Amino acid sequence: MTSPLATALNPSEVELKFHLPEGSRVLLECYPALAAVAPAHHHLVSTYFDTPDRALDRFGLTLRVRWDGEKRIQTVKSRSKGHGVAASRGEWEWPIEQDIPEVALLSKTPALAAAACAIKGRLQPAFFTDIRRTTYLLHLDSGTTAEVAFDEGDIHAGLAREPVSELEIELKNGGVEPLYRLAGALLSTAPLWLMSESKASRGWRLRTGQGAGAQLKLPLRFKRSLCADAGFRQLFGATLGHLTVNIGPTLRGDPEGLHQARIAIREARAILQLFDPYLSADSARRFKEALRTHGQILGAARDWDVFCLETLPAAMPDLSSERLEDLNAAAQVERQRAHEAVAAALRGRGFSEMVLGLVCWSDVGALAPSGHDTGLTGRKLSTLASSLLDRASKRVRRRGRHAGRLSETGRHDLRKSLKKLSLDIEALAPFYGTNAVKRYRRRSEALERILGVANDAAVTDGLAHKLVATNRAALSKPAYALEHWNRVRGRKALIGLRAAMRNLRHQPKFWS
Template sequence: MAAQVEHERKFALAEGQDLPDLSAVATVGPASEFRLVATYYDTPDFRLARARKVMRRRTGGNDDGWHLKLPGSAPDQRSELHAPVEYRRPPQQFRELVAHTLVGAPLVPVADLRTHRTERRLSGPDGTVLAVICTDRVDARAGSHRQRWREAEVELVHGDAAFLDRVTHALQAAGVALSDSPSKAGQALAPAMADAAATDDSAGRAVLAYVGVQVGVLQALESAVRLDGHDAVHRSRVATRRLRSALRTFADLFTAGSVTHLRNELRWHARLLGGARDSEVLRERLTAALAELPEPAGHAVVGRVTSALADAHAIAHARLVESMAGHRYEELQLGLEQLLVAPRLGSSAAEPAVRVMPPMLGGAVGRVRKLARRAASRPDDLTRWHEVRKAAKSVRYGAEALLGVLGGTAEEWRAHWEQVTEGFGAVQDCVVAAQVIEELASHTVVEGLPREPFDALLAHQDAARTDAMAQGRRALAAAMGLEPGPESFGP
């Protein structure tokens, strides 16, 4: 990643207005023409633009690539960093450099600019290139807004501030005024920024705000997930689950079938995250259980068990990292960007969130009720209770999405359904742990290690599962007995 200090000044040009002869200031070189295509990235609420920071991917001209521009020490100066144009998404290094501005928000494409540029070099008596002057005809699109304008730009190469002032005076003397806009991005984004600041209580905005938070988590944690940083896989997995749940629970806010593929791809990524995360949980769970076993039986197998679990985690994490380097993962992330900037919303998305979203959440509660009745008819079938848990997660995350709509009411729902998912989640952890313990036992006994520690671990998991099941069922009864609950709200 290369860096440089950019020192430039912009001027407004009226239609048909040309630059004056600058031969009295410098030797003016021949014209070169370029067609530049740039995509600008920001958060949905334009945090970079408000902080006078610019991130873009541009092709054409002499500096194809990604550019990150940060405010400099003077109004005309900016620090500019470059990254290769081959990246289809914002480079992770760029995101990290502006993380304190993003505060976890997602980066998405917010504007496209097509520029026809005519460029000339301004040289001194000895041939040194002091600056580059260009005229630009810009065609910009940001959201639903289109703009066209002309401008001129003078950027220092080897010249100094005094030379830039001389060029400025020559231009102003010929009637070329300084631009009111500090950057092309600022001018292009102004109408879209006004739209974003407008009050909107629609269901579409509410669900996209929730989705945006989760996309921001996935983007912010990418590097940490690849490096197996503390809690990074877990937080990314939860964000992926929240995304899937929101797109299912509130599917009617989108046009029919428009988010189906994205939900399927999120499920694929969640499975890979789950492989790495489940091995983490299992290692922590069994390590703690082993520590409670009496000596010497417990310590006789600790090394064998912990080694096997560490190996399983390493393999699962390697598979996750490999998938994140592939085309499918890149397409998933690009699809999430487009979901935020060009969502295919249905007619109900324009309705007030407080009116249309609670009944949708009520539908998710209805699915839990149906699955709970099915599970209760065969209470020893743990697979059925696992299905209840997954459906309850959708309700929990759906209630989260309504926090900005219903406030304390939604928080009450969320807290109750969190107890449900935590209880049944502990059941599932015990089931998985027991399966792994049996597998390890079958191998280690052959190797001559005692069976007793494994039997003790199985008994521990069985007792924990019984307690967790009772907790989960109590929490489920409490959550479904809420009055009022999501099903009570409607048009």
């Protein structure tokens, strides 16, 4: 029999997931709201299925059959379709009487019918999970119920095994505000850190040796009638979702995952600056500082990634006799240290507290009873967008005066303002004509590329000097050769700076 959930047009699951370090569970179960509720205990064995060519995965779906005592439940989930920190997935469930999926049940569900045709007769087990789950059902307020679940066990794929130790907070009904409040309270009770990787994703990584890679930010679509305060929440929430979804790749040492996480922090800071006149100054200042601190930690690791993975390989053909491999060996040590600092930061309480605090402040206003804005309510974002972009554009124009005579610091400041303008344009572009936006962005990106090469050259010099200064005098010769090569590269890039800045100044503003 098909459950009501399976027949709903848009069934969904909204949850927050945390890694549960050893010793944290004991502390969390003493939290008053949990201690006051009788827990339920389950032994869940779930087998995940797909075709040999992973047809379901290409549809963005997972299919499992779960044993829970004597019950068997067939579940299909879609990939997270939300833009925020909490995962929001489509979910369809059916009680079944067999150990293998009943594909006919998918065929009867419009959203899954195409996938059902693609997998019929071709399914096979991919991996399974063996989990001991303890759940607490909490009534957070008059209209909100959430389930807190401790999951401990293993994921098995062939002979490979990976332990699971997670805390999940799933919204059963009601609004998300109490969910985030509860998460913040639990985070203050015991060490936890946010994670976004599902058990299904971990299972595929265990089976194939390849995890989900870095994730780009999902594009937003706005209606012209969207209120400015709702627009701010959507824009800012999307940056936090972009950050959260790249935690896993970053912790696995994926350079692009780290790059995307750093971009997400830049996006968040850019949105705060874009809406700065309308935000509560004190709380905004506190969050800006937290974002800046974590951005610096990720930025240091990103600098070493670029140095080791891009700059040195580009220089080696021109400097083949300069023993750059010695410089690279020393740089890899520093790179590893920088990535360890990133991992420590992402696993630290401060990072997850920052993200949840930002969600509460921006998305549900939990930290400001009177709301976080002082002038957005009742205004349309489409009518406000022009003035917002004007502010960002004026900052670029002001810092770009006399572009050819700018100091290294001046060029760096111009580059930061230009990057923020680019992020602002990306955020508000849905309100404007595509061709006009593209023309403007072509010129801004041309200027950004020039400034980027010049910035990389400056960073390279600093890192090379650091390698020599850290008791590695033997590296002086290859470091000097790299510095000279790098200086030439930077000078070549700057030849076009004045013209690129002039072209951007003369490009009509598409938002006017």
